[in-house]
Amino acid sequence: MSNGSLGWKSTANDVLAGIDLKGKRVLVTGVSAGLGVETARSLVAHGAEVVGAARDLRKAEAATTDVRAAASGGNGQFEIVEMDLASLSSVRRCADTLLAAGKPFDLVIANAGVMATPFGRTVDGFEMQFGTNHLGHFALVNRIATLMPAGARLVMLASSSHRVADVDLEDPNFEHKPYSEGLAYSQSKTANVLFAVEFDRRNKARGVRATAVHPGTIQTELGRYVDPVMIQERIEALNAQLAAEGKATIRWKSIPQGAATSVWAGVVASAEDVGGRYCENCHVVEPSSDGSFVDGASPHAFNPQTAKALWAKSEELVGERIG
Template sequence: MPQPFGFNSTTEDVLEGVDLKGKRILITGASAGLGIETARALASRGADLVCAARDLEKARRALAETFEQAADGVQIELIELDLASLASVRKAADALNAKGETFDVVIANAGVMACPEGTTSDGFETQFGTNHLGHFVFVNRIAPLIKDGGRVVIVSSGAHHRGDVDLDDPNFDKTPYEPYLAYGRSKTANTLYGVALDSRLRGRGVRVVSLSPGLVPTELGRHRAGAPAGASPAPAPSVPPLLPKTLQQGAATSVWAAVVAASDLIGGQYCEDVQVAPINTDLATRGGVRPYAIDPTRAEALWRKSEEMVGERFDL
């Protein structure tokens, strides 16, 4: 009997024997780190890709190996997408809608982490605006392009343990800014968005899942000198440190959720280590998902607040 996937599973492990020829997958943040490995793994199995990135030249350089390892006949398209600008988000979504080509999977992978205090071009706190609101508008706008029975994969983080979203103060206008708290709230928002979007799309068989890739040393952690990406202060001295993963291990949960796992298993769920994560209410331990991050009532409240903030309503 095959062994279940887990912490050490890689993209190659979860895609063994999988043929993705004829599948079309969109990946945001496909210019570095997990986005590149996700793209490489899927293209090597025959999937056509649309790779979205803020810096297209950087993405072309980073994707060079992906082009080389792609299966015969695979098409890889690059589109410009700056999630910190709703003008860019809407322009990219409008261009995709105008083309009308459908997707089997959308992977919302891009993000920023523990940034110095700042705002997006629209005045939102940088991490909430980029990680959540940018994807909220982009994915909602292209939702009609996702095929019935398709999937949306949202890369969240175990950093959601840092705190629930503050719907009364999403931009830290009333409270002191703390980079890791802001990051954690944005990742909670990612997970709650997955719950709300799944409830809207499941009627046509489209399921939505959020996940933690684990601690993976990538340029995401550029704002924390001397520490790898994903590293955040331990919630308590007694909590053991996170163990790092390779890129191949970190992207494994994304590709598993995208094309391997059963839809009904992962729909509306939060996953980690290539499996559905358990609910964890113990503040002294890592792992699992906090109840507030998958609460349907909180998810709906965030949806309404997000619509208010971006000035756009989505009836999906």
């Protein structure tokens, strides 16, 4: 299937139709539910060797029965490693295990995350969403970057919610301002995009590229802290406003559709096209300041100065100097 025929309806299977991933090795975080499971399944079904990371090994084992079946049917391989993104010691143990194995990764998909959680802190004292969604992945990816050879890619799962808020580098952990579940989530998703931008800038000279993707609006465990009635009412209100403005409305995606852009950006699209960019619906999307919440990328998530400042702040918070 050509890229021109891929869009919001496409599934991960559609994207990978006819593609042989034998010999490719992929790390996918968050393989205990939803998008992570489907992403891993689609990759192993086409011959890839996938390492899935999960906080709860028992839950992940139960959730990935179909992944192991697909691996057998498609000559792929699948294994699970333990990692809690809300604990830097757990992240470092996982990274050390992968480094000790010494096997390269052609693709890293930072899929795991939390959304709209009640106020809480990680074991290291970070606001839960910023600490899990951004800092955990920041520490992991940079620790294993030496395992990513020329031609490798990093795919960061972001969200259209990044358009709501820039990252607050003065108070990323809500130590001085009132906590807002939605604001904290939006900040963490902006951080995911900014991390991809800066990682790409730092690594493209050695042939390693990074991109951020929005999977779409999907019903998964990610939304377990949000009232489904409230979500539906919010979407209906937004759609009424968008329709009145003549703009595209929010469309629910299935989980197989939600996994499509991750695998498209990771193995199908040109690295030069997606490097340092933002993708949705299996296409690269240009930053736009039209104020839309639904589609596109916000310019604040591509500010190179902010990306560099976030990197420096992240190094300070995790206590590691990178590079």
